Amino acid sequence: MTKARAERKLAREAGAKTQVTTSAEGPLSQVDQEWQALPGIEIPPRLARRKRLNALLGPEFSTPYDILRSRTVRQMKEAGWTRVAVTSPNTKCGKSTISMNLALSLARYGQFRIILMDFDLRRPALAKILDYRAAPDIEGLLHPGSRLSDYAVRYGPNLAICANRVAVRHSAELLLSHDTEASLDRIEAEWQPDIMIFDTPPMQGNDDNLGFFGRIDCALIVAAAGSTTIEQVDRCEREVGKLTNVLGTILNKCRFPDTSADYDAAYY
Ligand SMILES: Nc1ncnc2c1ncn2[C@@H]1O[C@H](COP(=O)(O)OP(=O)(O)OP(=O)(O)O)[C@@H](O)[C@H]1O
Ligand SMILES: [Mg+2]
Incomplete structure (x- = not known):
């Protein structure tokens, strides 16, 4: 796993990755x-608002995600990583x-190309969040000869989203x-994302992430x-830590946010 990760890093460094260009700067x-x-x-x-996409709702709501974005970018760039999974x-x-x-939030930065993939193959959710009823069947993307352009939609200039319409049978085997490995490598080489985010299933109750996490960086x-x-968090951190690098743990759904820092979003 470590060897595969190092090989991917070398391949990325060897490839001539281009910076994001905008039409205002000249030819794309x-x-x-x-x-x-x-x-x-x-x-x-x-x-x-309905789907809690707070990153789009202005600084009052987006600040926690912007902090998460900045920490994620810093750690991943320092380590030369491009693939991050989100699990629980x-x-x-x-x-x-x-x-x-x-x-x-990453896309708003403007400097990065982001690919977001729904890799919770048993319970796809991104299509529902986006109310994207014509979403394709992502399984096809993971077969030889597929083209990302047949599966992805673009939000803004630099975020590609691969949502999924139907649950995939034999998802662990596919992952x-x-x-799958070759498809991800091909997508990364051709589309040159700075960061690929994978929405994945929870660690409990299935084995989908056990194999797949060898193919991501963190x-x-x-x-x-x-x-x-707390026990579930501890167990999850140990389990994920055996499979990949743990970037951090996020406590979500807090009803009483920590306002001890006097520079919370309201301050600004
Ligand atoms: N910070 C939050 N506060 C309140 N509700 C939230 C928060 N974040 C997400 N939710 C809501 O919780 C529900 C589950 O969210 P989501 O689908 O993102 O979770 P998930 O971990 O991906 O679920 P699954 O395990 O089914 O994949 C959704 O209705 C979502 O709107
Ligand atoms: Mg989900």
Whole structure:
């Protein structure tokens, strides 16, 4: 696993990765032209509010995600990582919501290309969050010869989202397959994302992440106040730590936010 990660890092460094270009700066790079050609989606403010896409609702709401974004970028860039999974010990902790918000906050940075993938193959959620009824069947993307452009939609110039319409049978086997590995490598080489975010299932109750986490660089763990126990967090951190690098643990759904720091969002 460590060897595979190091090989991926070398391959990335060897590839001539281009910076994001915008039309205001002159002609778009070839890669950015491909990104521009992806079908675009909109996220209306009402949907953003209903689905808790706080990263889109202004600084009062987006600050926690912006802090998460900055920490994530710093740690991943320092280590030369590009692939981060979002997981949790138990269900309904907010993984999909946080994956979306992290991607949206990163995209707002403007300097990075982000690919967000729904890799909770048993219970896909991003299509529902986006109210994207025509979402494709992501399984096809993980087979040889597939093209990301047939599966992804673009939000803004630099966020590609691969949502999924239907649950995938034999998801653990698919995630472990060489086809999946080759597809991810191909997507990374062709589309040159700075960060790929994978919304994944909880660690409890299935084995999907056990194989797949060997193919990513790091993971964020989401715990939910009121539903995740300390023991579950400890066990999850140990388990994920054996499979990949733990970037951090997020406590979500806190009803009483910590306002001890006197520079919370309201201050600004
Ligand atoms: N900070 C929050 N406060 C309150 N509700 C939240 C918060 N974050 C997410 N939710 C809500 O909790 C529910 C579960 O969120 P989400 O689908 O993101 O969790 P999940 O961990 O991906 O679930 P699953 O285990 O089914 O994949 C959703 O209704 C979502 O809107
Ligand atoms: Mg989910």
